[in-house]
Amino acid sequence: MSSNVQAGGIPVLVLREGSNRSRGREAQHANITAAKVVAESVRTALGPKGMEKMLVDSFGDVTITSDGRTILDEMDIQHPAAKMLVEVAKTQDNEAGDGTTSAVIIAGELLNKAEELIDKNVHSTIIIDGYQKAAEKALETLERIAIKVDLKTPDYLKKTAMTSMASKLVADYKEILADIAVKAMLQIAEKEGDKMTVDVDDVKVEKKTGESLKETSLINGIVLDKEIVHSGMPKRVEKAKIALLDASLEIEKTEFDAKINIESPDQIEAFLDQEEVMLKDMAEKIMKAGATVVICQKGIDDMAQHFLSKKGIIAIRRAKKSDMEKLAKATGGKIVTKLDAISSSDLGYAALVEERKIGNDKMTFIEGCKHPKAVTILIRGGTDRITAEAERSLHDALCVIRDIMEEPRVLAGGSAPEIEMSKVIRKFADTLPGKEQLAVRIYAEALETIAVVLTESAGLEPIDIISELRTRHENGETWSGIEVREGKIQDMSKIGVFEPLTVKKQIIKSATEAASMILKIDDVIAAGKMKAPPTPPGGAPGGGYPGMGEY
Numbered sequence: 331m332s333s334n335v336q337a338g339g340i341p342v343l344v345l346r347e348g349s350n351r352s353r354g355r356e357a358q359h360a361n362i363t364a365a366k367v368v369a370e371s372v373r374t375a376l377g378p379k380g381m382e383k384m385l386v387d388s389f390g391d392v393t394i395t396s397d398g399r400t401i402l403d404e405m406d407i408q409h410p411a412a413k414m415l416v417e418v419a420k421t422q423d424n425e426a427g428d429g430t431t432s433a434v435i436i437a438g439e440l441l442n443k444a445e446e447l448i449d450k451n452v453h454s455t456i457i458i459d460g461y462q463k464a465a466e467k468a469l470e471t472l473e474r475i476a477i478k479v480d481l482k483t484p485d486y487l488k489k490t491a492m493t494s495m496a497s498k499l500v501a502d503y504k505e506i507l508a509d510i511a512v513k514a515m516l517q518i519a520e521k522e523g524d525k526m527t528v529d530v531d532d533v534k535v536e537k538k539t540g541e542s543l544k545e546t547s548l549i550n551g552i553v554l555d556k557e558i559v560h561s562g563m564p565k566r567v568e569k570a571k572i573a574l575l576d577a578s579l580e581i582e583k584t585e586f587d588a589k590i591n592i593e594s595p596d597q598i599e600a601f602l603d604q605e606e607v608m609l610k611d612m613a614e615k616i617m618k619a620g621a622t623v624v625i626c627q628k629g630i631d632d633m634a635q636h637f638l639s640k641k642g643i644i645a646i647r648r649a650k651k652s653d654m655e656k657l658a659k660a661t662g663g664k665i666v667t668k669l670d671a672i673s674s675s676d677l678g679y680a681a682l683v684e685e686r687k688i689g690n691d692k693m694t695f696i697e698g699c700k701h702p703k704a705v706t707i708l709i710r711g712g713t714d715r716i717t718a719e720a721e722r723s724l725h726d727a728l729c730v731i732r733d734i735m736e737e738p739r740v741l742a743g744g745s746a747p748e749i750e751m752s753k754v755i756r757k758f759a760d761t762l763p764g765k766e767q768l769a770v771r772i773y774a775e776a777l778e779t780i781a782v783v784l785t786e787s788a789g790l791e792p793i794d795i796i797s798e799l800r801t802r803h804e805n806g807e808t809w810s811g812i813e814v815r816e817g818k819i820q821d822m823s824k825i826g827v828f829e830p831l832t833v834k835k836q837i838i839k840s841a842t843e844a845a846s847m848i849l850k851i852d853d854v855i856a857a858g859k860m861k862a863p864p865t866p867p868g869g870a871p872g873g874g875y876p877g878m879g880e881y
C-alpha cells in the first residue's frame with residue numbers, strides 16, 4: 331500500500347522514504363496473525379500436563395520453563411502487535427503474579443474469533459463493544475461464585491500455592507515448597523483489621539546448586555551469597571552489631587595522574603606507611619563505633635581486611651544494593667555512605683552472623699534479626715536450570731499467597747470457572763440483537779479454550795469433554811472441571827485445586843484489554859529504518875534503531 335497521496339495527479343510525499351503503511355483489513359489481519367502466533371507458542375505450556383519450552387538466547391544460555399511470561403520475555407519478539415501480547419503477560423505477572431499463560435491464550439483466541447466475524451463483515455467496534463459487555467458478565471460471575479477463605483487456617487493458602495506449582499517442572503516437590511512459601515509469607519505479613527498486607531519482595535530468595543529441591547529451606551533472616559573476606563576473621567559472631575557501608579574500604583585512586591618524585595628509600599616507606607595508616611584508621615573507626623560485623627557494598631583493601639581481622643571483626647564485601655536495603659530493614663541498621671560519620675546508632679543487630687558451607691561455596695547467614703519480618707528461602711537443586719525454574723515457580727507461589735492474603739477469596743480450577751463464565755455469557759448473548767449477540771457469543775467460546783487446551787494436554791478428545799462440562803454446569807455443578815492427571819471430569823473444589831480470585835479476574839481484564847486494543851488498530855504506519863548516525867571518532871559504532879524498521 332502506498333504511503334503517498336495524489337493531488338491533481340502529482341504525488342505528494344507525506345511520509346519519509348522507506349516508511350511502510352498498511353490500512354484497514356490488511357492491517358488488522360497482519361496484527362491478528364502476529365498475535366495469534368504468540369498465543370500459539372505458549373498454548374501447550376498450560377496446566378500440569380503442559381509441556382516445557384527450551385529457550386536458547388543469543389549467548390547460547392538455555393532456559394527451561396513453562397512460565398508464560400518467561401517464555402515470551404526470552405523470545406525477543408519484534409512485531410508491534412505481537413509485542414502487545416507480551417505486554418499482557420507482563421501486566422498479568424505484575425498485577426497477579428500467576429495466570430500469564432492463560433491470559434495470553436485467551437487474548438489470542440479472542441482475536442482469532444474476532445477475525446472470523448470481521449470476515450463476515452461485522453465491524454470491529456461492534457466486536458469490541460460485545461467483548462466489553464461479556465467481560466463485565468465474566469467478572470460478575472467470578473465475584474458471585476468465589477469461595478470465601480478464612481485466613482486463620484492456612485489450608486487454602488497451601489493448596490493454592492500447590493496448584494500454582496502443579497504446572498511447573500518442580501511439581502514433584504510442590505508440597506514441600508508450598509509449606510515453605512506459606513510459612514515465609516505468614517512471617518512477613520502485616521495484619522490490618524481482618525486483612526493482611528504483604529510485599530513479596532520481603533521474602534529473599536537465594537539459590538545454590540547441589541543437593542535436591544527437597545533440601546530447600548526457610549531461614550529466619552537474610553542469607554548472603556558471600557563469604558567472609560579474610561581467613562583470619564571469626565566464622566561466627568553472636569549478638570552481632572552490624573555496620574552497613576556504602577563506601578569502599580580502600581584508598582581511592584585519584585582521577586588524574588600524579589607524579590611523586592621519590593629521592594630516597596625512606597620516602598617510599600613513608601608513602602606506603604601513609605596508606606597503611608589511612609586503612610588502619612578506617613578499621614579503627616568501625617571498631618570505635620562498636621561494630622563486630624561490617625557488610626560493605628564496595629571493595630575492601632587487603633590491608634584493611636588484615637586490620638579488621640586483627641580486631642576480630644567479620645567483613646563481607648561487594649554486597650548487592652538490594653541486599654543492603656533488605657539488611658537495613660531486617661537489622662534496623664542505617665546504610666552509611668561516609669565512614670567518617672559512622673556511629674553506634676547506625677549499627678544493626680542480629681543474634682547470629684555465621685558463615686556456612688553450602689555445596690561447594692560459602693554463604694553468610696544473618697539470623698535472629700531485630701526486625702523478625704525478614705526471611706530467606708534457600709533453594710537447592712541438582713542443576714542451575716532446576717534452581718532457576720524453582721525460583722520462578724516459587725515466585726508464582728508467593729504471589730498467589732499474597733493475592734489471597736489481600737483478597738481472601740478463591741476459585742476452584744481445571745477450567746471450572748471458565749465454563750461457568752461461558753455459560754452465563756451465552757445466556758446473556760441470547761438477550762441481545764443480531765451482530766452484538768455474535769460478538770458476545772464468541773467471547774464465551776474463547777473462554778472455553780482453557781478447557782480445550784487442558785483436555786488436549788491430558789490426551790483426551792475435547793469435543794466430548796466440553797459438551798459434558800457444559801451439561802454439568804447447566805445442572806448447577808459450578809465446580810465441575812477437567813482434572814488432567816487422571817483425565818476425568820471432577821468437582822475441582824473437592825480435590826483442592828484452588829486459584830486466587832485476583833488471578834482469574836486479572837486474566838479477564840488483561841486479555842480483553844489487549845484484544846480490544848489490537849482490534850481497534852486499522853492503520854499501521856511504520857517509519858523507515860533510520861540511517862545509522864555517523865560513528866564518533868573512538869566511540870561505539872552506531873546501529874539502526876531496533877523496533878523501528880519495517881516488519
Ligand SMILES: Nc1ncnc2c1ncn2[C@@H]1O[C@H](COP(=O)(O)OP(=O)(O)OP(=O)(O)O)[C@@H](O)[C@H]1O
Pocket residue numbers: 375376377378380396397398399427428429430431432433493494496497726742743744745780784812813814815827829
Ligand atoms: N490438577 C489439575 N487439573 C486440571 N487443571 C489444573 C490442575 N492444576 C492446575 N490446573 C489448571 O492449570 C491452569 C494453570 O496452568 P499454568 O500455571 O501452566 O498457567 P498460568 O497459571 O495461566 O500461567 P503461568 O503459571 O505460566 O503464569 C489453571 O487453569 C489451573 O486451574
Ligand SMILES: [Mg+2]
Pocket residue numbers: 428429430494497726
Ligand atoms: Mg500458573
